[in-house]
Amino acid sequence: MYARRRLFAALARPSSSPSYISGTGSSDLPSFLVPAFSPQTRRQFSATAPCSSKIGALPLHVPSDVTLSVVDGGQNGRTGARRKWAGKKSAKGAIDIGLSKPIGEKIADVQTVLLQGPMGEISMPIPSFVNLRTTPDKKLFVSVIEPQNREQRTMWGTVRSYLQNHITGVSAGHTAILRLNGVGYRATIEPTASTVTATYPGQLFVNLKVGFSHPVELGVPEGVKASTPQPTRLLLEGIDKHQVMQFAANLRKWRPPEPYKGKGIFVNGETIKLKNKKIS
Numbered sequence: 001m002y003a004r005r006r007l008f009a010a011l012a013r014p015s016s017s018p019s020y021i022s023g024t025g026s027s028d029l030p031s032f033l034v035p036a037f038s039p040q041t042r043r044q045f046s047a048t049a050p051c052s053s054k055i056g057a058l059p060l061h062v063p064s065d066v067t068l069s070v071v072d073g074g075q076n077g078r079t080g081a082r083r084k085w086a087g088k089k090s091a092k093g094a095i096d097i098g099l100s101k102p103i104g105e106k107i108a109d110v111q112t113v114l115l116q117g118p119m120g121e122i123s124m125p126i127p128s129f130v131n132l133r134t135t136p137d138k139k140l141f142v143s144v145i146e147p148q149n150r151e152q153r154t155m156w157g158t159v160r161s162y163l164q165n166h167i168t169g170v171s172a173g174h175t176a177i178l179r180l181n182g183v184g185y186r187a188t189i190e191p192t193a194s195t196v197t198a199t200y201p202g203q204l205f206v207n208l209k210v211g212f213s214h215p216v217e218l219g220v221p222e223g224v225k226a227s228t229p230q231p232t233r234l235l236l237e238g239i240d241k242h243q244v245m246q247f248a249a250n251l252r253k254w255r256p257p258e259p260y261k262g263k264g265i266f267v268n269g270e271t272i273k274l275k276n277k278k279i280s
Contacts (some may be wrong), residue, residue: 111130130143
């Protein structure tokens with residue numbers, strides 16, 4: 001209350017007093033209030049340039065037996081993707097990495113990256129604002145035209161991650177190991193199925209016995225190779241990581257791991273913490 005009275009009294013004094021500075025507004029202010037009311041530009045937290053994508057800035061190592069080529073093509077951010085495994089005829093699908101939504105200005109054309117290796121070939125679309133640069137030591141650098149643009153910066157790391165997965169897929173392949181833990185749980189690979197129909201010639205089917213009274217049969221997607229090294233082990237192989245892990249997730253959801261007895265389908269070393277039994 002006393003400080004407020006002093007402020008009102010100071011405002012009522014004439015402007016000729018040396019403790020006041022004029023020109024800061026409609027009325028003169030005390031000198032200790034001038035810094036708070038004086039017009040000034042907003043101070044920036046940092047004067048340095050914005051950081052680039054930490055993932056997108058990392059270089060990609062392209063093996064000597066992998067060839068990479070970039071061609072123009074596609075409309076509205078979508079193109080076909082070719083997949084091939086172990087010399088089999090590839091199927092046409094679609095890889096969506098979020099390019100259907102226009103980024104910044106409307107972009108009508110995209111680039112298609114084609115990767116060929118000993119395990120097969122695969123292609124993926126990338127936005128036209130993404131640049132690829134190779135060095136003589138077989139390193140691939142990914143960059144964007146405007147790193148300050150939020151959409152371009154997010155797609156920077158996404159495209160780099162997809163390229164890394166595809167390079168690994170065509171050179172060494174991706175695998176997923178499913179472990180069936182439970183009494184009587186088994187998995188077999190059958191050439192025919194009674195509950196589902198084949199979507200392409202020569203399709204195999206995974207038959208799961210995981211405690212249901214009816215058979216659980218799922219068709220192996222084209223481009224994925226399934227085998228059973230043990231009755232309780234299921235091995236999935238392919239060049240497309242997303243396709244392999246998605247099929248593994250479709251198998252797992254039939255019997256997710258439960259926390260009381262630890263039964264279920266585990267993927268790639270998955271573990272679960274057991275709970276104490278409920279005692280009523």
